[in-house]
Amino acid sequence: MKVNADLHLHSKYSMACSGKMELPTIASEASRKGMELIGTGDCTHPKWLEEIKKAAISDEEIRIGNIFFIPTTEVEDIDRVHHLLILPSISKAEELAERIAPFGNLEADGRPSVKLDGCEIAEIAKDLGALIGPCHAFTPWTALYGYHDSLESCYGDMTEYVSFVELGLSADSNYADRIEELHRLTFLTNSDAHSPSTNKLAREFTQFNVPDITFEGIKKAILRKQGYGATLNVGFFPEEGKYNRSACVKCFTQYPLPEAEARRWRCPICRGIIKKGVADRVNELADFEKPEHPDHRPPYLHLIPLAEIIQMSLGHASVQTKGVKTAWETIVGHFGNEVEALIYAEPEALKIVDDRIVNAILAFRKGDVIIHPGGGGQYGWLELPGHLKAEKPGPAEKGAEEKKKASKITKREIGKSRTQISFSDLARKSSVETVETEEEKTAGVGTEWPEKERPEKPAGQRSLFDF
Structure with a gap:
């Protein structure tokens, strides 16, 4: 069977999170988004x-309505790298809390x-299954490749034992398959959502079989056991990220990597620091000039929320405007959820709302969007082509016009490449469900990993995006 899953988000007990991040609200909104597992x-x-x-x-089943939950948590290690743990049961979550409590204040933040x-946290994860x-x-912040050049350096x-x-x-x-x-x-x-x-x-979500x-x-x-795996x-x-391109953190002027290096990471315009972008960091780490996708890699669909x-x-x-909310409710009410x-949805079926909305959805399906890459702490943004723009742009679009002065425009199609696929290539989930065999029901899962001594590693490393 195919399920849509969002396995990383936060509760109302994490810093900078909405007080509405409660299980019943999350379940209700996740269902309308088209998720089955959270x-x-x-x-x-x-x-x-x-x-x-x-x-x-039960200890192993958490469910509200038609939404299943699985115990997860994000843990920050001594080097500021964040790790996602997916646990078998509530009792194992309790054991995890007991194991890490001596090393941090679990009540201070939902994200301990x-x-x-990283190696010690992975050892605990293995012990708990x-x-x-x-x-x-x-x-650039709190991430594996922000502080390490390899998985082994961290773990x-x-x-x-790291599986994802x-x-x-x-x-x-x-990016990653380079x-x-x-x-x-x-x-x-x-999603790493802080709000419902x-x-x-x-x-962002993953579809699994x-x-x-x-x-x-x-x-x-x-x-990827017994033929199961991620399917989408x-x-x-990526260009929407606020550190995608190397850019000045003050004036947001973007620089090619050779120029940033030649200028010793100082902006000649305002003397601000030039922050290395994710795209350039990937180029440093890359083993391949172009991505080489393994056979098991599913397609990657570039999409932004319907709202x-x-x-x-x-x-x-x-x-949050009334017009946006009304249109969203109309569409989701008609089709059952946002993903559908x-x-x-067939193009003709979408014509229950303003034609401008229908045309915009179809433009995203075709990849007919303009991307303004972010950098230096300024988010990138997307823009519809001229013939699809609203006649009277609102404040958001006026702000985008001003931002254009600080960044270049790039255009990229979703197309039919190995990981950027056409929407028409996607079969409905219900039509491609897998029949489970008796052998698959009873076969064992899991992998045993060899026990080895852990090497010493210094703490408090400086981010490799900083200079």
């Missing part, structure tokens, strides 16, 4: 864990910061 996030926080228990049917390195991988691996002798990498908003499969050490790993796309808003929750919606089912998919990654254009497409097409100032409308 990570709880923050499962080591004492108060959040109690709320998780209240929603649980502990005085353990949990899955582990780096979160948003390519961002040491536990490197082989979360790409984050700053990268896609084309790095050979990542080829064996499953790529996850998750329609443009935050499940803004699983035998059932359980930890063991997801484990089979992530480890859905996420942003943002509506906002863009109407020229409204935000996704954005990916699978």
